[in-house]
Amino acid sequence: MGSTSRLSQRTTEKETTMSHQADEEIFQNAIGRLDQAAEFSSIGPEALERLRYPKSMLQVSIPLRMDDGSLRVFQGYRVRHDDTRGPTKGGIRFHPDVHLGEVKALAFWMTCKCAVAGIPFGGGKGGIIVNPKELSRLELERLSRGFIQRVADFIGPETDIPAPDVYTNAMIMGWMMDEYSNIQRRRTPTVITGKPIPLGGSLGRDDATGRGAYYCIKELERLKSWSPTEVRVAVQGFGNAGQHVARLLHADGYRIVAISDSRGGVYREEGLDIPRAIELKQQRQDMSEVYASRSVCDCPECGCVECHCQPDDAGTGKVITNKELLELDVDILIPAALENQLTAENADRVIAPVIVEVANGPTTTSADEVFNAKGTLIVPDILANAGGVTVSYFEWTQNRAGYYWTVEEVHERLSQIMKREFNLIYELMAANQIDMRTAAYAHALNRIGEAIESQGTNTFFSTQPTVQPIS
Ligand SMILES: NC(=O)C1=CN([C@@H]2O[C@H](COP(=O)(O)OP(=O)(O)OC[C@H]3O[C@@H](n4cnc5c(N)ncnc54)[C@H](OP(=O)(O)O)[C@@H]3O)[C@@H](O)[C@H]2O)C=CC1
Numbered sequence: 140m141g142s143t144s145r146l147s148q149r150t151t152e153k154e155t156t157m158s159h160q161a162d163e164e165i166f167q168n169a170i171g172r173l174d175q176a177a178e179f180s181s182i183g184p185e186a187l188e189r190l191r192y193p194k195s196m197l198q199v200s201i202p203l204r205m206d207d208g209s210l211r212v213f214q215g216y217r218v219r220h221d222d223t224r225g226p227t228k229g230g231i232r233f234h235p236d237v238h239l240g241e242v243k244a245l246a247f248w249m250t251c252k253c254a255v256a257g258i259p260f261g262g263g264k265g266g267i268i269v270n271p272k273e274l275s276r277l278e279l280e281r282l283s284r285g286f287i288q289r290v291a292d293f294i295g296p297e298t299d300i301p302a303p304d305v306y307t308n309a310m311i312m313g314w315m316m317d318e319y320s321n322i323q324r325r326r327t328p329t330v331i332t333g334k335p336i337p338l339g340g341s342l343g344r345d346d347a348t349g350r351g352a353y354y355c356i357k358e359l360e361r362l363k364s365w366s367p368t369e370v371r372v373a374v375q376g377f378g379n380a381g382q383h384v385a386r387l388l389h390a391d392g393y394r395i396v397a398i399s400d401s402r403g404g405v406y407r408e409e410g411l412d413i414p415r416a417i418e419l420k421q422q423r424q425d426m427s428e429v430y431a432s433r434s435v436c437d438c439p440e441c442g443c444v445e446c447h448c449q450p451d452d453a454g455t456g457k458v459i460t461n462k463e464l465l466e467l468d469v470d471i472l473i474p475a476a477l478e479n480q481l482t483a484e485n486a487d488r489v490i491a492p493v494i495v496e497v498a499n500g501p502t503t504t505s506a507d508e509v510f511n512a513k514g515t516l517i518v519p520d521i522l523a524n525a526g527g528v529t530v531s532y533f534e535w536t537q538n539r540a541g542y543y544w545t546v547e548e549v550h551e552r553l554s555q556i557m558k559r560e561f562n563l564i565y566e567l568m569a570a571n572q573i574d575m576r577t578a579a580y581a582h583a584l585n586r587i588g589e590a591i592e593s594q595g596t597n598t599f600f601s602t603q604p605t606v607q608p609i610s
């Protein structure tokens with residue numbers, strides 16, 4: 140890339156001001172859920188006030204030597220929202236649209252999610268502004284290690300423990316753990332979760348997010364006496380979270396009629412061949428590239444991503460847009476990609492009576508009002524996708540104990556937690572005649588409030604220096 144186009148990538152002062160406003164908007168929207176939920180919770184006003192502000196935030200610049208010898212500098216963030224209940228915990232996202240407000244909102248959601256799951260963690264999150272699909276594997280490794288070099292004093296096994304999120308995976312967690320261990324001069328698997336199994340990862344972490352959502356849907360199936368073969372499901376986003384929830388539901392006979400990824404979706408009324416779609420989605424066009432996967436809409440004929448079957452085998456599917464997927468006539472809609480997909484603009488046209496939020500923050504507050512008015516049941520993100528961080532907690536405890544569980548043990552313990560918390564929240568919803576999101580936040584606030592109030596009145600106590608370098 141020439142120097143002119145490099146320079147043109149820089150944001151102008153005006154753009155920066157505008158982006159700061161947008162930054163705040165997503166975080167303010169996220170914490171906007173607090174007041175309503177507090178009415179149904181035992182949390183006091185001072186504890187609630189503390190949750191409106193992240194505990195500490197770090198912005199870093201990561202210089203990266205590209206394969207062609209040139210230098211690029213990437214921006215990264217790590218936010219620790221609240222650590223009253225334990226070390227902050229949450230993923231690291233690699234995406235071109237990452238911004239500070241998004242990371243703050245994601246960290247806040249992690250505080251609430253860990254409280255919902257009843258695991259001893261607070262909330263944190265991180266991200267790098269980058270399109271990882273444009274990097275070679277070696278560039279990606281250098282960037283991942285560079286990020287850890289910059290945040291090494293901010294994270295730690297007892298302070299802040301990262302994990303995978305959008306466009307990061309076990310391989311990247313392995314590089315990051317190795318880099319942190321090099322800096323500390325001792326092997327430190329407890330600093331990060333979602334690692335490869337040979338490096339101390341937990342069995343069952345790979346599908347934990349989708350599996351946690353699956354257990355929520357199984358509870359709904361029990362409560363509503365659903366017959367799986369009659370239930371039509373659409374899944375937006377076919378990455379780690381989306382693929383596994385689709386796979387588990389498909390195996391139980393649910394009809395997955397639509398799936399999508401960043402390039403679009405595919406729809407087939409009779410249901411899609413999900414195992415085949417996963418197999419083909421995971422095959423890389425070029426094995427040297429980490430994220431250059433095929434799209435689910437590469438083959439519109441059969442609904443799988445590469446046409447090895449005749450149209451007769453599977454019937455004809457059709458390519459649809461992500462927008463169309465959200466408005467399909469289905470029984471369960473599962474957003475499993477990014478935030479702000481269901482908005483005031485499209486909520487009226489969403490037909491699905493049940494939405495299971497596998498993505499973080501897929502529904503805006505104004506869309507919530509529309510859904511509540513029309514009686515849509517939303518299983519909120521802080522419950523529906525809590526399976527990932529719950530198995531991350533299992534991974535951390537296994538690393539600390541040096542004793543590893545079988546995959547059956549992981550599934551059993553995850554199932555117990557997800558079903559227990561789902562039912563507590565469902566009962567709170569019914570008892571107070573409120574929506575499930577408000578009930579989930581109230582449930583989280585009870586636990587967080589109790590912890591904050593147990594600390595006493597010294598609100599200035601801190602286990603780590605607070606860094607606020609972002610203007
Ligand atoms: N991984 C985890 O453990 C957890 C993840 N989550 C949340 O789940 C969501 C998905 O994360 P995860 O599955 O891990 O991420 P992945 O990177 O594994 O997958 C992301 C998927 O979303 C697709 N996608 C990207 N942009 C769009 C778009 N604009 N419209 C539709 N699809 C899109 C990607 O498409 P393509 O394949 O074409 O790039 C990919 O299929 C996020 O909100 C994340 O925060 C929540 C809890 C835990």
Ligand SMILES: O=C(O)CCC(=O)C(=O)O
Pocket residue numbers: 228229230231252300301302303304332333499524525527528529531
């Ligand atoms: O596994 C973890 O620690 C966090 C996963 C995550 O980022 C999330 O739940 O959004």
